Amino acid sequence: MSFNNTDIAAFKDVWVFCEQRQGKLMPTDFELISEGRKLADELGVDLCGLLLGDKVEGLAKELGGYGADKVYVCDSPMLKNYTTGGYTTAICQVIEELKPEVMLFGATNIGRDLGPRCAARLHTGLCADCTHLDVDMPIYKDFLREASTLAPEKIDGLNTAVVLGEKHDVSRDLKMTRPAFGGHLMASIICPRFRPAMATVRPGVMKKNPFDQAKADACEIVKPAFTVTEDDVQTEVVEVVKAAKKLVDLIGADFIVSVGRGISKDVAGGIKLAEELAAELGGVVGGSRATIDSGWLSADHQVGQTGKTVHPKVYVALGISGAIQHKAGMQDSECIIAVNKNDTAPIFEIADYGICGDLFKVTPMLTEAIRAAKAAK
Amino acid sequence: MKIIVSVKQVPDTSGKVAVNPDGTLDRASMQTITNPDDLNAVEAALKLKDETGCKVVVVTMGPPPAAGMLREIMARGADEGVLVSAREFGGSDTYATSQILAAAISRIGVEKDDIVMCGRQAIDGDTAQVGPQIAEKLHLPQVTYAADIQKTGDTITVKRMLEDGYMTIKVKTPCLLTCIKELNTPRYMSVGGIFEAYGKPLATFDYETLKNDPLIDPTTIGLKGSPTNILTSFTPPQKGAGMMLEGADKASCEKLAGILTAKHII
Numbered sequence: 001m002s003f004n005n006t007d008i009a010a011f012k013d014v015w016v017f018c019e020q021r022q023g024k025l026m027p028t029d030f031e032l033i034s035e036g037r038k039l040a041d042e043l044g045v046d047l048c049g050l051l052l053g054d055k056v057e058g059l060a061k062e063l064g065g066y067g068a069d070k071v072y073v074c075d076s077p078m079l080k081n082y083t084t085g086g087y088t089t090a091i092c093q094v095i096e097e098l099k100p101e102v103m104l105f106g107a108t109n110i111g112r113d114l115g116p117r118c119a120a121r122l123h124t125g126l127c128a129d130c131t132h133l134d135v136d137m138p139i140y141k142d143f144l145r146e147a148s149t150l151a152p153e154k155i156d157g158l159n160t161a162v163v164l165g166e167k168h169d170v171s172r173d174l175k176m177t178r179p180a181f182g183g184h185l186m187a188s189i190i191c192p193r194f195r196p197a198m199a200t201v202r203p204g205v206m207k208k209n210p211f212d213q214a215k216a217d218a219c220e221i222v223k224p225a226f227t228v229t230e231d232d233v234q235t236e237v238v239e240v241v242k243a244a245k246k247l248v249d250l251i252g253a254d255f256i257v258s259v260g261r262g263i264s265k266d267v268a269g270g271i272k273l274a275e276e277l278a279a280e281l282g283g284v285v286g287g288s289r290a291t292i293d294s295g296w297l298s299a300d301h302q303v304g305q306t307g308k309t310v311h312p313k314v315y316v317a318l319g320i321s322g323a324i325q326h327k328a329g330m331q332d333s334e335c336i337i338a339v340n341k342n343d344t345a346p347i348f349e350i351a352d353y354g355i356c357g358d359l360f361k362v363t364p365m366l367t368e369a370i371r372a373a374k375a376a377k
Numbered sequence: 378m379k380i381i382v383s384v385k386q387v388p389d390t391s392g393k394v395a396v397n398p399d400g401t402l403d404r405a406s407m408q409t410i411t412n413p414d415d416l417n418a419v420e421a422a423l424k425l426k427d428e429t430g431c432k433v434v435v436v437t438m439g440p441p442p443a444a445g446m447l448r449e450i451m452a453r454g455a456d457e458g459v460l461v462s463a464r465e466f467g468g469s470d471t472y473a474t475s476q477i478l479a480a481a482i483s484r485i486g487v488e489k490d491d492i493v494m495c496g497r498q499a500i501d502g503d504t505a506q507v508g509p510q511i512a513e514k515l516h517l518p519q520v521t522y523a524a525d526i527q528k529t530g531d532t533i534t535v536k537r538m539l540e541d542g543y544m545t546i547k548v549k550t551p552c553l554l555t556c557i558k559e560l561n562t563p564r565y566m567s568v569g570g571i572f573e574a575y576g577k578p579l580a581t582f583d584y585e586t587l588k589n590d591p592l593i594d595p596t597t598i599g600l601k602g603s604p605t606n607i608l609t610s611f612t613p614p615q616k617g618a619g620m621m622l623e624g625a626d627k628a629s630c631e632k633l634a635g636i637l638t639a640k641h642i643i
Contacts, residue, residue: 021541081544084509084519109539113521116506120475120513123597125604128471128504148611161608164601170608180502180610182390187610194604234518238534238545247541281643299559300540305503314642325390335642336619337633348621353633357625365627369634370643377638 003096005124011101011195014040017091018049018063018071019110021082022240025059027251028106030066032201034209035133036104037067039174042135045101048072050094052087054080057221064219065211071221072098078228082110085234088117093226095122100196102174104133107200115200125191126198127176131205131309134175140188143177148186163192173197183305183328204251204309247300248284254313255283258303258330261290262319262340262359271296273363274318280367280374281314288326304329318359322347339363378490378550379432380422381482383511384415384450386443387501396612411446414496416563418556421526422494423454423564429528432456434485438466438478444579452566452574459485463584468600471502475510476597480590481582487515490531493553497522505555512553514592520546521555 016036018029040047049063049071060071074090105111107129119126134140144155160167173190174197180187191197257278263270274285287297289304305328315333331350338351339359348354355362388407395403422433435450437443438461447458461481498505512519525536537544587593596602622629637643
C-alpha cells in the first residue's frame with residue numbers, strides 16, 4: 001500500500017479545506033488560509049487550499065490573496081451540494097495521493113461533520129474546535145506564557161511528550177490548543193504518530209490577512225484526480241434553505257451588547273434596552289446561554305463556549321453573571337463593560353468597567369450618556 | 378426495527394467547576410449528568426418507539442457508575458441498556474472511543490431498518506466527533522445536527538441545521554443521526570417507568586466481550602490506540618479586574634461615556 005500514514009517524513013505542506021456554500025466561499029476560509037500561511041512558514045512548506053464543489057474553480061484565486069500558494073480544486077457535479085459521503089471520499093483520495101502533513105477545517109456545522117469522518121477513514125488524529133495553533137516552539141511558549149497559568153519553568157521545559165512510553169520531540173508537531181469543560185480548562189493536543197495532523201478551527205478566532213492581489217494572481221490552481229460515485233454519496237440533498245431572517249453577525253461586529261438572565265423580570269423590555277444601546281454604538285445584540293436556552297433570543301445571538309467567540313472593540317454585558325462558558329467566548333474583547341446587580345458577579349473580574357446596579361435603570365442612562373458624548377465631539 | 382442510542386455521562390459544567398492544582402479537572406467534586414444533547418437523541422428514539430413500537434437500546438462507555446444513568450434512561454422508556462466498561466478502554470480519544478463504541482454497537486447488531494442516534498456533542502469535550510466517527514467505522518451514512526426527523530418506510534428525512542439555514546436530507550436505514558436540542562423536549566421519567574427500569578436487561582460489555590471484533594485492537598483503543606496526545610493542559614489566567622464605577626446613576630454613566638470618548642473607543 002502506498003499510503004502509510006505513520007511515515008511522517010513522507011508528508012509535507014499545510015492544507016486548508018475551503019468550504020463554499022452555493023458557490024460562495026465562507027468567511028472562515030480566509031481566516032484559516034491566513035492561519036495556515038503562518039503554520040506553513042513555520043514549517044517551511046507550501047500552503048494549499050482544498051476546494052470542492054461544482055464549477056468552483058473561479059473561487060480559487062481569491063484564496064491566494066490571503067496566502068495560499070496553491071489551490072487544489074475538485075470539481076464535479078457529484079460535489080455540488082455538501083454531502084458527508086461525497087466530500088469524505090474525494091478528500092481522503094486526494095490526501096492519500098498528495099500527503100499533506102497538516103489539514104485544517106473550519107469548525108462550522110459542515111466542517112464538524114466532515115473532519116471527524118475523514119480522520120476516522122484515514123486513521124489519524126483530529127483536534128476539535130481549536131482556538132490556537134502553533135508549530136514553532138519559541139512562539140508556542142510565548143503564547144503559553146501569556147495565555148496560561150503554567151509555571152515558567154514548566155513552560156521552558158516543554159519540549160517533549162511521552163508517546164507510547166518513549167520521549168517524543170514535539171518541535172515539528174502541530175500544537176493544537178482548545179478549550180474543554182466549557183472553557184474551564186485549555187489543552188494543547190498533538191498528533192505525533194500519524195499524518196496528516198488534523199484540526200477543526202473555531203470560526204472568528206483566527207485573524208484574516210490583508211488581501212494581496214499580486215499573491216492572488218500568482219496562486220497556482222491544480223486539479224487532482226479523484227472519483228466519487230453515487231454509492232459514495234449515500235444521502236440525498238432535497239433542498240438547501242437559507243434562513244429567511246437575517247442572522248446577527250456577532251463575529252464581524254465591533255460593538256456587542258449582550259443580555260443575560262438579568263433581564264428575566266421583563267424579557268422584551270430588557271432586549272429593547274439592549275437594542276437601543278447597540279443601535280447607539282452601531283453594534284448588535286448578543287446573549288448568554290441562558291437567554292438562548294430560555295428561548296428569549298435565537299441561537300445566532302449566543303456568545304460563549306457553545307456559541308460564538310467574539311472579540312469586538314466593546315462588549316457590554318447586561319445582567320450576565322459571567323459563567324466561565326460565557327467568558328470563554330468574549331474575554332478577549334478589547335473593552336468589556338458590565339452592568340450587574342450583584343457586585344460579586346464573576347463578570348466584574350474581567351470587566352474593564354463595571355457598574356453595580358439594575359440594568360433596567362442603568363442601560364437607558366448609559367445609552368443617553370453615550371449619545372450625548374458622541375454629540376459633544 | 379430498533380434504535381441504538383449512544384449516550385455519555387458528563388460532569389455538569391454549567392455549575393461550579395473545580396480544577397486540581399495540576400490543571401486537571403476535579404471530577405470527584407462535581408455532579409454528573411446525562412449529556413444534554415444525548416437526552417434529545419433518547420427522546421427522538423422514544424418518539425419513534427411511540428409511533429412504531431420499535432425497540433430502543435441505550436449504550437454508553439464509561440466507568441461502572443454510568444450504569445445508573447442507563448437505568449434512568451430506561452425509566453424514561455428505553456428497553457435495554459449496555460454499559461461498555463474496561464480498563465483497556467481508558468484514556469481513549471475520540472478516534473479510539475468511536476472504535477470501541479462501534480464494536481459494541483455492531484455486537485448489539487445493526488440491521489437493515491435500524492437507526493443509531495447520538496447527541497450532537499458532549500459538554501465535557503464539545504468535540505462532536507464521536508458520532509461521525511462511529512458512523513465511519515460502521516460504514517453507515519450519517520446526518521448530523523438533526524432538528525427534525527421523519528421516518529417513512531426505510532427513508533429518513535432529516536432537517537439538518539446549518540449556521541445560516543438548513544438542508545433537508547434523505548437517508549436510508551441503517552444510518553446514524555446526531556441530534557440537537559431544537560429537535561425536541563426530553564420527557565421525564567415516570568413513576569411506572571422507574572419501577573420497570575430495574576426489571577429491564579442491562580448488559581456489560583468488557584474487553585473480553587468485544588476483543589474478537591476487528592475494531593478492537595491494542596493499536597486502536599485506549600490511551601495507546603489514541604492518535605492524539607495531550608501535550609499539556611492549563612487554566613487560562615484571569616484578566617485583571619478593571620474599574621468599578623461609583624454608583625449606578627446618571628453621573629456614573631456620564632463618567633463612563635467620558636472615559637470611552639477620551640480613549641477614542643466610541
